[in-house]
Amino acid sequence: MESILQAWEDFARTIEPPALTMDDAELRDHARQMLLAIASDLGTPQSTQESTNKSKGLGKRGPDDTAAETHAEARLLSGYTVVQLVSEYRALRASVLTLWAADIGEARAAHIIDVTRFNEAIDQALAESVGRYEYMVRQSQNMFLAILGHDLRNPLGTVVTGSSFMMQAIDIPPRYILVATRMFNSAKRMSKLINDLIDFTRTHLGHGIPIRVKQSSIVAVCEEVVNELRTYHPEQLIDLHVPPHLDAIFDDSRIAQVLSNLIGNAIQYGNREVPVTVRVTSTEADIVIAVNNRGKAIAPDRIVSVFDPMVRIAANVNSDSIERTSLGIGLYISREIVHAHGGKVKLVSNEDDGTTFTLTMPSMPKGFQGASDTASGG
Template identity: 40%
Template structure:
């Protein structure tokens, strides 16, 4: 429900003699005394915003505009030192413990289906309405008006920042919840499919050749879901979660190479290892790392040459490389391919079954996040003559 306009607390002006020149109010009092005129302009503009969401009535369009105006007017009246103004201009002002009117406005607009840019446009219109009306009534001509104008713009900017921050956080929370539910609910039927196929093969009702496409498709779906879940976790936490345990990395990765060869019997995958590979690793993440790198090499490498995994060590680090021949990755795309939901131009233009297997463009992003979470480094070299090599260098122990 919109707040009553009386809550804007118009400050009574000092009574002046009849023949004295009428003093113009400060901007804070002008906003209070002309609130309805400003809000009508808000209503008219909000009704024209194309947002692709639900159709809103007059009350819903205005929602928290009155409270936002009241907050701005109160902010303008509040004494402010130069240090406080400087801090506020840098976004370092004090924050309330409860949601502000601008944050609640963002909640309502998100539920109504407003895009964030449509919500920002409302604030731009509110700013313009206030300043146009104030200028029409003679505001902006005194020395103190410049201070009021600066603080008004700071207050509007703060409201925009609060709304955007709230909108972004709420959107991120909703996405994380959805992805979590999606990952949980899809894993169960996929597990049923894989167990059922295995049972049919054991009973002789289905040949291994006929079961292979079903297993590959289910495994691929499972991998995509895991990538999406991992991507969401990395975005939310800022780092890929890992649990390190002592072990021999070569033994752990050899199992991944063997499983990859079984899934791709028509291709040659070879592993060479020489050195000491003891250290502290997250075995599951390391398997995921190599599986993604091998999948990338098999998908984009030459069909007639082998994919090679090599491992070597130094006293402090263990290194792993995955090499394939094929079209080189252009220099300008070598950072792009590590970005989430992105792939290089030559990958985006591929057609046919291999393109479908390319997934969401999260594999290499997740690889880099796994390496970074272990305190390591992932690099790439790619030329037509020498092929493409992804090299991982990992410290044996957690630096922390």
């Protein structure tokens, strides 16, 4: 048992990035139960038809979840892909057969039968794992689309209608017209979020998020986004620290989308008694924007999945968590937009300093030739 588990653990540790945040127990999870079930199966008489069914992953099962099914859920929530999940079974099969061959020496008929039955049991466990993994992914996708329609379209319609009505009024003070204009502009940006689903799909097809860069003011973009969010969240203080002037070559609408997502996330999960801080600095080659909130720190084992909406939704499919009403796609799209600019987003979270998302991108994208407008894929 120990030799097999160690080989399983050694292989699982090579699967990155999930394995980087998992301890020995998590890497070995459910392997022991599966091996014990397989050993028990080897000692149980079976008919030819039962053998055929198991080789197709259609073996008999009890009313409770099998170790393979539970293992599939755990691996999905740890960030494994289905290909990585299947690779673990390939490694388990190879490890056991290698150790088995070394132990029995010259093969005999009884051993060949046992090897055949072992392979049937592995196929059954693999079928159970992939089936449960596919089910969890499908459930999270269905929830994803349902929340999209509910959370974006209805509130967006109300904001657009209300702000448009106020903008056309002639019997209210100008300052209210200004507020209505900002609301209307924010609503237009919200409508672009519907396109995030298209962006999300595009990134998974390998095309990346398209950007159109030009010389613009980082300061102006930050001030615009912060003012909009101050209007929308008057109860939350937002401190903005920017230099007097700071220009760069970037897609201003896309970076505004990133800032809106990062600051909105900070407001949602921050402490209302402490300001959200947005700080813009620069180096010789890079623009650095840090967004900090002093809310509850993110657990270390959850940091790896913060940018993955499917993992976050799957983790809450069977719960009443508030995260069920949030797509969580904003952080993923933000990261992909920054990557398209040749930059990166770093997350640090602890009880002392709070949670800080730091966006770093080059002030001059690689390959930019000085044209007024260009398109690029991430």
